[in-house]
Amino acid sequence: MINIKNYINGELIEPVGQTYIDNYNPSIGKVYSYIPDSDERDVELATEAALKAFPSWSVTPKDERSRIMLKISELIEKNLERFAIAESMDNGKPVSLARMVDIPRAAANFHFYATAILHYASESHSMEDTAINYTLRTPVGVAGCISPWNLPLYLFTWKIAPAIASGNCVVAKPSEVTPMTAYLLSELCIEAGLPKGVLNIVHGYGHKVGAAITVHPKIPLVSFTGGTKTGAEIARVAAPMFKKLSLELGGKNPNIIFADCDFDKMIKTTLNSSFANQGQICLCGSRIFIERSIYEKFKTEFVTRVKQMKVGNPADKDSKLGAVVSKSHMEKVLSYVDLAKQEGGTVLCGGHQVKLEGEFAEGYYIAPTVIEGLNYNCRTNQEEIFGPVVTLTPFDTEEEVLMYANSTQYGLASIVWTENLTRAHRVASNLHAGIVWINCWLLRDLRTPFGGVKGSGVGREGGFEALHFFTEPKNVCIKLK
Numbered sequence: 086m087i088n089i090k091n092y093i094n095g096e097l098i099e100p101v102g103q104t105y106i107d108n109y110n111p112s113i114g115k116v117y118s119y120i121p122d123s124d125e126r127d128v129e130l131a132t133e134a135a136l137k138a139f140p141s142w143s144v145t146p147k148d149e150r151s152r153i154m155l156k157i158s159e160l161i162e163k164n165l166e167r168f169a170i171a172e173s174m175d176n177g178k179p180v181s182l183a184r185m186v187d188i189p190r191a192a193a194n195f196h197f198y199a200t201a202i203l204h205y206a207s208e209s210h211s212m213e214d215t216a217i218n219y220t221l222r223t224p225v226g227v228a229g230c231i232s233p234w235n236l237p238l239y240l241f242t243w244k245i246a247p248a249i250a251s252g253n254c255v256v257a258k259p260s261e262v263t264p265m266t267a268y269l270l271s272e273l274c275i276e277a278g279l280p281k282g283v284l285n286i287v288h289g290y291g292h293k294v295g296a297a298i299t300v301h302p303k304i305p306l307v308s309f310t311g312g313t314k315t316g317a318e319i320a321r322v323a324a325p326m327f328k329k330l331s332l333e334l335g336g337k338n339p340n341i342i343f344a345d346c347d348f349d350k351m352i353k354t355t356l357n358s359s360f361a362n363q364g365q366i367c368l369c370g371s372r373i374f375i376e377r378s379i380y381e382k383f384k385t386e387f388v389t390r391v392k393q394m395k396v397g398n399p400a401d402k403d404s405k406l407g408a409v410v411s412k413s414h415m416e417k418v419l420s421y422v423d424l425a426k427q428e429g430g431t432v433l434c435g436g437h438q439v440k441l442e443g444e445f446a447e448g449y450y451i452a453p454t455v456i457e458g459l460n461y462n463c464r465t466n467q468e469e470i471f472g473p474v475v476t477l478t479p480f481d482t483e484e485e486v487l488m489y490a491n492s493t494q495y496g497l498a499s500i501v502w503t504e505n506l507t508r509a510h511r512v513a514s515n516l517h518a519g520i521v522w523i524n525c526w527l528l529r530d531l532r533t534p535f536g537g538v539k540g541s542g543v544g545r546e547g548g549f550e551a552l553h554f555f556t557e558p559k560n561v562c563i564k565l566k
């Protein structure tokens with residue numbers, strides 16, 4: 086059993102309170118390591134370390150910061166297999182997915198911001214011969230970074246990398262449900278020679294560690310990814326303290342399929358956008374709207390293919406779905422299937438726990454589930470389920486489907502399938518979402534703005550948006566005469 090440690094002031098240390106939380110491997114339903122049950126005392130130590138490191142790190146030349154971050158990126162790549170297995174064991178996702186997506190992306194996050202910072206420039210505004218203004222962009226200080234369990238290292242590093250690239254020091258908290266790869270990352274940071282105190286990782290519960298970061302008076306900026314309810318709580322605490330906030334929250338994304346789409350491409354990608362990572366990606370398209378003329382064709386083909394998706398041991402090459410992240414999450418997802426039935430839905434496939442054999446018998450597996458016959462505005466179609474459950478709804482007109490798509494409290498991502506270019510542009514501009522994918526899904530260029538509208542969040546990550554967030558602009562105006 087591994088005892089995970091906090092990473093504070095360059096060292097791996099025990100939590101002050103010396104207590105630990107059980108860490109489950111969801112694929113077998115058993116405890117396999119222990120997580121520090123840290124509290125505000127550990128956050129205080131981490132903040133002190135970050136404050137002490139800040140004066141030096143904030144003036145360390147960009148080239149040097151970049152060099153260390155590139156080293157971290159290289160080390161993640163070198164440890165790809167070990168990290169992929171660890172991520173799968175902690176989260177339940179297929180090892181193949183962690184190997185192809187999660188871990189390479191974590192390395193890419195460091196690589197991207199290590200180089201982005203070298204190209205980051207600020208503006209100047211000339212007032213002809215009267216004056217010249219220039220904008221200084223300086224690091225803010227100690228940044229709080231709080232991340233969720235669904236893409237553990239991927240999202241954790243998506244915050245840390247721009248924060249330290251722009252000269253901040255960080256107090257970070259990974260999800261207590263999936264802490265392992267953040268712990269492994271702290272070992273790599275030591276190996277890469279990241280100066281002590283630049284990054285501090287405090288493990289533990291949200292209501293203890295996360296809340297202590299949010300309320301800490303010396304942490305002027307919080308970057309959070311997680312549920313909408315938690316985001317609201319963080320905003321409630323942080324807003325009166327005038328902290329800078331970036332909130333990446335929940336989603337209930339529409340996948341809109343017009344009859345003129347490229348059917349084969351669409352069906353292949355739709356299997357992925359529905360069930361990748363067991364449907365536990367904030368960008369999954371869980372509400373599928375299909376133009377009525379191809380509804381039956383879509384339903385038949387889709388359900389046939391979903392039934393063929395293997396749910397199994399995450400280490401097996403042919404497992405398309407692994408375990409969901411925890412027992413309580415499995416129960417929550419299955420309770421939504423019951424709700425859907427009560428709301429008049431018909432389960433076309435799945436809708437139940439999958440019991441595997443042998444050592445996996447106690448794992449948290451759910452069959453990929455497709456439901457039809459629900460109103461667009463019922464709870465099943467309005468609330469985030471965050472599991473392998475999608476609903477099918479036919480539509481007749483573009484106006485109608487836009488109304489369905491925009492009807493939730495969320496507005497993170499949307500997917501549109503059509504070969505009609507004019508319609509693609511028109512629908513994209515009328516969707517209330519921060520991201521629209523046309524004829525694709527999860528195609529990511531790290532330079533693009535990433536985030537949502539309405540209950541899906543405030544602010545944008547990605548590219549220079551994140552560097553803007555992690556720096557404070559100051560205008561200097563010089564009179565010329």
Ligand code: NAD
Nearest residue numbers: 232233234259260291295296311312315333334335336367
């Ligand atoms: P969560 O909100 O329960 O937890 C997220 C993080 O916040 C965890 O580290 C948790 O410990 C911490 N936390 C909990 N309570 C806190 C508090 N009071 N103060 C400070 N921190 C606290 O979310 P989750 O269940 O881990 O993740 C799933 C959610 O994340 C889904 O809603 C999903 O849509 C969302 N998500 C959004 C994005 C995005 O980019 N918009 C990406 C991934 C996941």
